[in-house]
Amino acid sequence: MADRVGVEVSIAAAEAVKMAGVDVVAAYPITPQTHIVEHLSELVHDGELDAEFIPVESEHSAMSVCCGSSAVGARTFTCTSSQGLALMNEIVFIAASMRLPIVMILANRSMSGPLSIWNDHTDVMSVRDCGWIQVFAENGQEVFDHVMFAFRVAESRKVSLPVMLNLDGFVLTHVIEPIEYWDAASVKKYLPDFDPINRLHPDDPVTMGAFGMPGIFTETKKAQNEALISAMPEILKAWDELAGITGRQYGPVETFHSDDAETLFCTMGSSSETVSLAVEELRAEGASVGQVRLRLWRPFPFDRFREAVRGAKRIIVIDRALSYGGPGGPVAAELRAALYHEDTAPVITNFLCGFASRDVTVEDYKAMYAKALKIPKEQARQEDYIMYGVRE
Amino acid sequence: MSKDPKSEAELTWQDLEVGCVISNPGNASRYKTGDWRSLRPVVDTGRCVRCGVCYIFCPDMAIRKTEDGYFRSDLSYCQGCGICARECITGCITMVPEED
Numbered sequence: 001m002a003d004r005v006g007v008e009v010s011i012a013a014a015e016a017v018k019m020a021g022v023d024v025v026a027a028y029p030i031t032p033q034t035h036i037v038e039h040l041s042e043l044v045h046d047g048e049l050d051a052e053f054i055p056v057e058s059e060h061s062a063m064s065v066c067c068g069s070s071a072v073g074a075r076t077f078t079c080t081s082s083q084g085l086a087l088m089n090e091i092v093f094i095a096a097s098m099r100l101p102i103v104m105i106l107a108n109r110s111m112s113g114p115l116s117i118w119n120d121h122t123d124v125m126s127v128r129d130c131g132w133i134q135v136f137a138e139n140g141q142e143v144f145d146h147v148m149f150a151f152r153v154a155e156s157r158k159v160s161l162p163v164m165l166n167l168d169g170f171v172l173t174h175v176i177e178p179i180e181y182w183d184a185a186s187v188k189k190y191l192p193d194f195d196p197i198n199r200l201h202p203d204d205p206v207t208m209g210a211f212g213m214p215g216i217f218t219e220t221k222k223a224q225n226e227a228l229i230s231a232m233p234e235i236l237k238a239w240d241e242l243a244g245i246t247g248r249q250y251g252p253v254e255t256f257h258s259d260d261a262e263t264l265f266c267t268m269g270s271s272s273e274t275v276s277l278a279v280e281e282l283r284a285e286g287a288s289v290g291q292v293r294l295r296l297w298r299p300f301p302f303d304r305f306r307e308a309v310r311g312a313k314r315i316i317v318i319d320r321a322l323s324y325g326g327p328g329g330p331v332a333a334e335l336r337a338a339l340y341h342e343d344t345a346p347v348i349t350n351f352l353c354g355f356a357s358r359d360v361t362v363e364d365y366k367a368m369y370a371k372a373l374k375i376p377k378e379q380a381r382q383e384d385y386i387m388y389g390v391r392e
Numbered sequence: 393m394s395k396d397p398k399s400e401a402e403l404t405w406q407d408l409e410v411g412c413v414i415s416n417p418g419n420a421s422r423y424k425t426g427d428w429r430s431l432r433p434v435v436d437t438g439r440c441v442r443c444g445v446c447y448i449f450c451p452d453m454a455i456r457k458t459e460d461g462y463f464r465s466d467l468s469y470c471q472g473c474g475i476c477a478r479e480c481i482t483g484c485i486t487m488v489p490e491e492d
Contacts, residue, residue: 097411197411198409198410207413208413208414210412216403218405219403223405223412227410
């Protein structure tokens with residue numbers, strides 16, 4: 001493999017898409033995804049990437065074009081953030097129900113309003129139920145690796161579902177990180193050619209995207225969810241093979257000092273790295289604390305999560321989105337649901353922080369730990385959350 | 393939605409094709425929409441010049457050219473929209489109410 005070189009994560013992401021041999025890129029620029037699609041357009045223009053770059057007039061068109069190109073068997077990529085994701089929302093659901101293996105990088109950004117170009121998870125949480133496979137990258141290397149992973153899993157004939165790769169906007173997209181690109185032989189070994197289950201072609205006509213009457217709709221939803229849930233073996237296999245090629249082993253739930261810890265932080269995305277520094281410092285101070293990192297958000301890894309937190313008395317969930325009028329942070333809500341039937345469920349304390357990438361430091365996480373320990377189990381309610389640092 | 397000729401009520405979720413693809417194109421012909429109509433086109437063949445305009449305009453492709461060269465609606469599919477009567481060059485098509 002190549003050396004590790006300092007490169008802007010957005011550029012590395014675009015280079016990964018190029019190396020993956022994408023056929024069609026249809027995208028509309030939006031901060032902070034812009035460098036990814038700009039670089040892809042440059043690569044196509046300069047002849048380095050033999051692909052169709054379609055500069056569509058909106059994100060709604062971008063996802064529509066992606067559905068069309070994926071339907072004819074082209075390896076397809078798009079990229080967006082918050083408002084762009086919202087604008088393409090109806091087609092996002094359709095891409096999943098049509099089982100089209102589109103790969104999308106979502107550069108996580110606040111959902112407006114007020115208008116915010118900065119990073120949090122309010123955009124990805126707006127499409128929790130869309131039916132896509134959803135994973136989170138924590139650093140630049142993970143972004144590069146997961147572009148390959150995304151195409152591999154999406155296009156697998158045992159999966160055939162679109163994959164959303166989440167990376168924190170600005171925090172990852174606009175920083176220079178040491179990244180090792182794959183060599184061409186490794187890509188070829190890992191990523192077979194796209195051989196779709198169904199394809200639009202005049203020689204063998206099929207209909208895609210028909211409507212479903214009330215008498216059949218329920219069955220189609222069952223089939224779609226079963227497909228998403230049963231993608232897990234292929235997802236795990238793709239990660240294992242990736243480890244074989246790169247030496248980096250990823251998993252649905254990754255743990256850090258979690259075996260003996262009484263308290264566990266649960267994090268998702270780039271904040272995981274900052275929290276792991278806090279965990280190290282707290283442990284050096286004698287605290288019984290560890291961390292679980294959710295990498296796979298959909299299909300949610302219920303069994304692995306329950307196993308990772310077994311024995312913990314308390315979980316501190318770091319959320320970067322808010323369900324208005326609902327159960328606080330979305331991740332905490334899902335973890336509570338996952339643990340509902342356990343005989344001894346841990347106390348869950350939910351901190352919301354990092355909205356619009358307001359800085360959350362190692363010291364802040366240590367303060368959250370101290371605060372959480374003071375909350376007795378009897379006082380913790382399902383809907384409680386603490387909006388850390390909010391000026392009251 | 394599957395290769396089986398099962399009726400919709402018999403299809404289980406496992407019978408469905410990936411992505412609900414319909415792999416036997418043209419199977420809409422199994423769906424008889426004729427009983428939707430409340431008006432029926434009647435052609436006065438004395439005035440029909442067999443131009444085929446009604447055939448071109450029918451949105452359901454329910455009009456076919458018969459052996460005698462005239463164009464007639466297939467009443468299994470005709471939904472009685474009346475476009476053929478409206479577009480007819482000679483005005484030889486009349487929409488009449490379906491009796492029962």
